[in-house]
Amino acid sequence: MATTTLRTSPEVCGMGHSMKRKEDPRFIRGQGHYVDDIKLPGMLHMDIVRSPYAHAKILAIHTEKALAIPGVLAVITGETLKTYGLHWMPTLMSDTQMVLPVEKVMYQSQEVAAVIATDRYTAADGVDAVEVEYEPLPVVVDPRKALEPGAPVLRTDKEGKTDNHIWHWETGDRAATEKAFAEAEVKVKQDIYIPRIHVASIETCGCVADFNKTDTHLTVYMTTQAPHAIRTVIALVAGHVGLSEEKIRVVSPDLGGGFGGKVPVYPGYVIAIAASVVIGKPIKWVEDRMENLQADSFARDYHMTAELAAKKDGTMTALRITTLADHGYADAAANPSKYPAGLFSICTGSYDIKTAFTEMDAAYTNKPPGGVAYRCSFRVTEAVHAIERVTDVLAQELKMDPAELRFKNFIPADKFPYKSALGWEYDSGNYKAALEKAMAGVGYAELRKEQAEKRAKGELMGIGICSFTEIVGAGPSREFDILGIKMFDSAEIRIHPTGKAIARFGTKSQGQGHETTYAQIVAEELGIPAAHIQVEEGDTDTAPYGLGTYASRSTPTAGAAAAVAARKIRDKAKKIAAYLLEVSEDDLVWEVGKFSVKGAPQKSKTIQELAFAAYTNHPPGMEAGLEAVDYYDPPNLTFPFGSYICVVDIDRGTGEVKVRRFLAIDDCGNIINPMIVDGQIHGGLSMGLAPALFEEISYDENGNNSAGSFMDYLVPTAMETPSWETGKTVTPCPHHPLGAKGVGESATVGAPPAIVNAVVDALSHLGVRHIEIPMTPEKVWNILKEKGVAE
Amino acid sequence: MAQHQIKVKINGTDHKAEVESRLLLVHLLRETLSMTGTHIGCDTTHCGACTVLLDGVPVKSCTVLAVQADGREVKTVEGLEQDGKLHAIQNGFHQEHGLQCGFCTPGMMITSSALLASNPDPSEAQIRQAISGNLCRCTGYVNIIKSVQHAAAALRQPAEAVAK
C-alpha cells in the first residue's frame, strides 16, 4: 500500500503535489466565462413554450398575439423545422426524439414552440402570449404499466410499434445461475427502486448559436461536456441544410458544473442553431431552473430485484439482478453504443462471485428522456446500490456482521487481474486494505459497542458499510464507441522555444481542474514547471478530437494521452540531446527536466535547452519543432474502489436521519493532485447524500412533475451536509501510463448504499431489511410507527 | 410601462441607467452593465448564485428589483479585489480549494465576506449557517468552510497568514 511518490520539486509540481488550481484566478475575480456571459453584436434571445400536459395531441398553435408584441421577431414551431427536416433528431442510443413536435407532446414541459425576441424579457412575454390548443391523451408514467398488454402505445411515430418495450439486454450465465440458486444453502431477494433524480448543476444549460450567412460558418457556444462529438452530431443531423463539419465550431466555455447533464443534445440547442441559420443572427438560449429540472436529462429510474445465493458460512455463490428501466419517451441515455444498460454488469462488485446473471428491459413512458446524467459512471451507481444493499440483506439473514461478510467474499488482492463472472477484467484492487483502513478510521468496534448501549436505551443509531468497485475510463476501442466514434481521448502538446508549453485536450473540465492536473502530468513527464504549461480544452477549432469529459474518463484517457504525448516529446528531445552532447542516445539518462550523459552528469541538457535547440539548432535530417499528439486507446477500463463507513442517528420523534460521521477511503491508483482528488470525493459524497436522503423527481398519475423547482427538488445546503472525512489507499493501475484511475464519480457511486445500510442497520433489530431512497423523515417515521418505536 | 432613471453605486463607481420597473437587479448587473461575475442559478431565491451586497448586506439579486437599488450601494464579486490586492476571502478560496466549477463561488464569497465583516472568528457551525442560502453542487462545502476559516485567520492576523 504505497503512497504516490513525489518525483518532482514543488517548482516543477508534477504528480502528487497539491498544486493550487491554475483556473482559480479568473473564477475568484468573477471573470469566469460561462455561456450566459457571452454577448454578441445583434444577438437575439430565445425562450421556449412548454407543454403543461404529459401526453397530448397538439391541435393548434396560435402565434399572432406573441408576434404582435414589439420586439418579438419570430415564433418557431415543429412545422417550421419540418420544412428543413429538423423536427426530429437521433439520440445517442439509436433512438429518435423530437426537436419540436408537429403532432403530439410526450412529456410535461416538452418544448412546443420557441420565441425569438430582442431581449429575454420580451421573449418571456412572447412565450406567455403563444396559445396552444391541446387534446389530452392517456398518460403512462409507470414502466410496469407501460409494458402491460393494452397499454397505450406511446411511440406511434414508429411504424409497426405495438408496445412500449424498447429493448431487452442480458449478460451472464442464466442456466448456471438458476442452478446455483436451486442448490443454494441460503438465498436472499430484495426489490430496490432507485428513483429519478437530476444533476441540477448550479449553471443550467444553454447556448449561443451564431451562424454567419456570408461565410456559412456556424459557431455554437454551448454548455457541453463533449464539444467534438457535438460538432459531428450537428454535421450529421444538419448536413443536409448546408452545415458542413469544417464550418462548424463548437466552443464549450467555462461550465458551471456538468455531472453528465451537459452531455446530451437538448432540443433547445438545435432550435437555437436552426433559428440562427434561418435568421442569420446570433441566438442565445439559456434555460431557467424549472426548465432544467423538468425537461433535461434525468438519471436512474431503475426498478431492480437483486438476489444473492450463498453458503451458510457466508460465501456468496451466485448473483442475479432483474431490472426494469424507465427511459421516458425516448432512449436518449448517453451510454456507449454497445452498452444500452451502461456498465451495469459491474454488479458483482468487490466480491468473488463465481456465477451471475443480469437482465434488463427498458420501457417508454410519458416522461422526459435521459438516463445516465448524475455522476453515475454509466449506471454503476445502480449496480453498486444493488450489490451493496443485497450484501447487507444477506448479512442480516445470516446474522453476520456486514464487515465480516464482506471480508469473507472480497476478491483477494493476489487474484488480480481478476475476471468477473459477468466478463470484466478487474485490473487491480485491494479491497481488504481499504475496508480495514475505514474500520480503523471510524473505530468500528467501539461504534458497535456504542450502538448496543444506545439500543438498550431505545435510541436508534446505525453503522453502514459500502465496499464498492467502480469501472471507469471508457474505453477500449474494440468495445466502446458513441455513434460509432471510438472512445479514445487525445492530447496535443507543443513546446515553445523558451521551454514553455501549450497542451490541448479532447476533454472538457466542468470544475474538475483539468487546467491544473493536465499541466501536472506534462510537468511530471517533461520537467517543465506546471505553471508554464497552458492547458486548453473545449474549442473544436483548436483542440484535438476527443469524446469529452463524463463517466470519470478524463484521467484514464486524456490524462494517459498527455503522458504518452509527453513521452513522444521526450523521445525527440533525447535525439536532440544526443546530437548536442555528441553522444549516442543509449548513453543518456533522463532525470526530471534534463538528459545527462551516463557517468558524466555534468554533461547535460535541460528540457528548456533542448526545446530551444528544436527551433534553432535541430539535428540535420530532423524536422524542427517539439510537439506531439496522442490519441490514447486504453487497453482496459480502470477499476477504482473504496470502502465507506457511515454513522447515523435517527430522531424517533420526526424520523429525521442525521449523518453523524462519514469516512470515505478511496483508492484511485496513483494520484496526480491530492487536493483536487479530495475535492472530487467531497463533491461526490454530497451527490451521494442528496439522493439518499433528499432528492427525487416523481410524477403523479397525470405525468405532472412533482419537483420542478428548487422548492421541492431538495439540493442539500451546508446545514444538511456532514463534514466529510476522507482517506486513501493507493493501488496503482497496471495499464495506465501513470498508474492512475478515474475518481470523479467514486463517491457518488459509493455513498448512497453506505447511508442506506446505516439507516437499515439502525433499525435492523426491529426486522427492517430495506428502505428505498430518498429516506425522507416521513418514510423513516412510517417505519418507526409500524415497528412501534415512534416517539 | 414606466421607465425609471436610477443611480446605483456599484463597487464604488456611480452608474446611471434607465430601467423598466420589472428589471431585476441581477439583470441590471449582467445585461445592462455587463458585469457577469454575479450569476443566476435558480430564479426562485434558493441557490444564492446571484448574491450581492446591498448597502453592505448580502441579498439575492434575482429577487430584488433594480429600481429598489436606486440611490444605494451594491458590491459584487468584481469589487472584492481592492487596488490589485485580492480580498482575504478570494485568497482563502484559492488556497483551500473552495471552488471547482466556480459558478456558485461569487455568491459564496460575497456571503462569506459579509459574515467575516460582522463575525471575525466564526465557528464551523456559524459558517455553515451563514452560507446555507448558497448552494454548491461541487465541493460538498468542506473546503468552502476551510476557505472561510482561512480568510478569517488572515483578516485577524494578516502577517501570520502571509507567513503560512
Place this chain on the structure above:
Amino acid sequence: MIPASFDYHSPQTLEEALTFLQSHSDDAKVLSGGQSLLPLLKLRLGSAGHLVDIGRIPGLEYIKEEGGVLKIGGRTRESALEHSELIQTKYPLLAQTAAVIADPLVRNMATVGGNLAHGDPANDHPATMLALRAEVVATGPGGTRTIPIDQFFLGLFSTALAADEILTEIRIPVPPAHSGGSYVKLERKVGDFATAASAVQLTLGAGGEVAKVGIGLTNAGSTPLRAADAEQYLTGKQPSADVIAEAARRASAIATPSADRRGAIEYKRQMARVLTGRALKAAIDWAKEH
C-alpha cells in the same frame, strides 16, 4: 424567469403610499421585503399592475419596548429580529422563529410585516404571533387600527388587512418574569416551508404551574392555528411529562394539514404533536432559567 410588466412606485411617506393604494386598490400590491411577492411575480403565478415599495418610507423599522409592549416596525427585517440582543435575551420564541425563516440571505430582505401580511399559513411568524398574543397595527387612509392576532388571519392568503392598508407595527405584551418560549420547526432542508412547526409562549406561576400559555401551529391548516384546547388544558397545571404529552396531543388534534411532498396528513399531524411537546419542554426550561 421574468415577471410580467408592472409599474413601480416608491412613495417617500406613508401618506403618499396610502393615497396611492386607495386609488389603485384593485391592482396594487405592497412591496416590503419582496421575498414572497417577487418569486410569485417571476413565476407569473400572480400579477400586479402596480407595486408600491414601502422601502423608502422612514420609521417603519424598529424593535423597542414601550409601556409594557414590544413594538416591532412592520418593515423590520427578519435578520434584525434574529440578531437583536433584546429579542435574543427576552423573546426566545421570536429569535428562534426568525432564525429558521427561509435562509439567511432571504432574511436580510424579508420583513416581519410581510411575513404576516402575506397570509400564508406556511410562513413562520403567524403561529408565533398567535402564541405571543400579538396585535397587528394597520394603517389606512382613515388612520390606524389595532387588530388582535386572532382576528387577523381569515383564510389562505387572506387577512383582515384592507387593500388600502399597510401593516405598520406588531405589538407584543412584554412577558413577565418566569416566561419562556420556543419555536420548533421540522423542515426538509434550509429554505423550506415547515413540514410542521409549533410555537409556544408561556409563563410559569410561583408554584411552577403553567400560569399562561399560547400555542400556535404552522402549516397545519388553511390559516395558522391556535391550539386553544391545549392551552386551556395546560393552564394551571404542573407541566409533568404526562401533562406535556397530553397537551401536545390536544394541540395536534386541531391540525388539519394537507398532504404534499413534505408528508401525508397523519404524519404532519403527528409532527405537530411531537414538535409541540418539544417546544413546550424548551419553553418551560427557558422560563425556569429566566
